[in-house]
Amino acid sequence: ALASGWLAGYAADERVDFVVRAMLATGTHEVPVLKDWRLMDDVGMVLDADLHYLGASWQDCRADDDRDWARNRHAALERVAARPTVYLTAEIRELHEGRARDNLGRLLEIHRSLAPRPDTAAGRSHLPPQALAPASVGVS
Numbered sequence: 001a002l003a004s005g006w007l008a009g010y011a012a013d014e015r016v017d018f019v020v021r022a023m024l025a026t027g028t029h030e031v032p033v034l035k036d037w038r039l040m041d042d043v044g045m046v047l048d049a050d051l052h053y054l055g056a057s058w059q060d061c062r063a064d065d066d067r068d069w070a071r072n073r074h075a076a077l078e079r080v081a082a083r084p085t086v087y088l089t090a091e092i093r094e095l096h097e098g099r100a101r102d103n104l105g106r107l108l109e110i111h112r113s114l115a116p117r118p119d120t121a122a123g124r125s126h127l128p129p130q131a132l133a134p135a136s137v138g139v140s
Contacts, residue, residue, distance in 0.1 A: 003023060003074060004016050004020045014035075018036075018039055018043075022042070022046040022047075024046060025046065025047055026046065029047055029050070029051070029079055031043055031044065031047070031088070041089060043088075045088075045092075048087045049088050051080065051100065052116070053103075054086060054103045055092075055096025055097075055099050055100040056088075056103070058102075058106065062106075074108075074111045074123050075105065077108055081104055081105070086101055
């Protein structure tokens with residue numbers, strides 16, 4: 001909503017609607033329903049760009065991941081992992097799909113290990129010990 005108000009003075013309503021929908025889609029990684037089906041590839045490019053780090057080396061992928069982001073985006077990454085492909089556009093998929101799928105699996109494994117444990121007593125940390133260590137320490 002904030003973006004649409006800000007963009008309103010710069011573009012036609014239909015273009016603003018498209019941009020806002022594409023931005024919001026990065027939160028869920030689900031392609032929104034659009035009036036103009038020709039824009040689907042553009043939304044796919046936006047979503048693929050949002051997942052660019054998955055196609056990087058494991059070191060770079062891991063460096064781009066942080067615990068706050070992991071907690072907030074875990075559900076979206078689970079949805080991406082459940083799709084037949086990580087990337088929506090053929091060109092990006094062709095170049096980065098294999099590494100992205102591997103990195104996504106590794107990240108989800110780490111994120112799951114950091115999930116709160118329901119059996120923890122009140123008042124104590126609900127995160128496992130490795131969650132308290134800096135991201136660069138011993139996580140492989």
